Amino acid sequence: MERPGRYFENNVANGLNLLEACVRSGVRKIVFSSTCSVYGIPDQLPITESAPLNPINPYGESKLLFERILRWYREVHGLHFVSFRYFNACGATDRYGEDHQPETHLIPNLLNVVLGQSDRCEVYGTDYPTPDGTCVRDYIHVKDLASSHVLAGLSDLEGVHNLGTGKGHSVLEILAACKTVTGTKIASRKRPRRPGDPPELVAAPSAALADQNWQPTFTNIERIVETAWLWHKNHPKGYDDRP
Numbered sequence: 001m002e003r004p005g006r007y008f009e010n011n012v013a014n015g016l017n018l019l020e021a022c023v024r025s026g027v028r029k030i031v032f033s034s035t036c037s038v039y040g041i042p043d044q045l046p047i048t049e050s051a052p053l054n055p056i057n058p059y060g061e062s063k064l065l066f067e068r069i070l071r072w073y074r075e076v077h078g079l080h081f082v083s084f085r086y087f088n089a090c091g092a093t094d095r096y097g098e099d100h101q102p103e104t105h106l107i108p109n110l111l112n113v114v115l116g117q118s119d120r121c122e123v124y125g126t127d128y129p130t131p132d133g134t135c136v137r138d139y140i141h142v143k144d145l146a147s148s149h150v151l152a153g154l155s156d157l158e159g160v161h162n163l164g165t166g167k168g169h170s171v172l173e174i175l176a177a178c179k180t181v182t183g184t185k186i187a188s189r190k191r192p193r194r195p196g197d198p199p200e201l202v203a204a205p206s207a208a209l210a211d212q213n214w215q216p217t218f219t220n221i222e223r224i225v226e227t228a229w230l231w232h233k234n235h236p237k238g239y240d241d242r243p
Contacts, residue, residue, distance in 0.1 A: 107228050123175075
């Protein structure tokens, strides 16, 4: 919300450069990483792909603009596309985990407290209309995201599709899962809401993907956290800690 131009530059201006290069090079299909932020504050839960599109932050707006551009490139240039609307991507593989500078995602920030790299984790907003007052999100593991992309590349799948598990977890539930997995108390501090954060985002997973026999395999939040914890323990300095 502080620097909207960065999102429009990356996702729209640079995205257009990529599409023009695809057309010149004869690329016939593109798989786009979109976001559930295109829905804004949903009227109903879980969210289907036909839900109204009303983003409330520049990130979601920039992704929605690029989705609309993709439709015109299909119409005009025959460039087919799959747009995957990610819900909260999380977890890790044996080799790859989350290492952002600055880190904004909840699970790695909680694990950084366990590793002694932060004093506490901030909880932004405790007065949302959710069971415990904190934001609720649908957490999907990166391995499940990856398998959906492979399927998209090898099949005739097209159009927009949600990538989520269909189950939501609040910020406090994620904090509790991290405590359970690590066996460590995690200090947190309540802060005011952040602008641009919807109270609850939970997917109705893509029916078309189900028809292709794709289902998320990581559906237990503690199992997801375990994969992230293992990677962070082995890479306490992120990618700077590689052999």
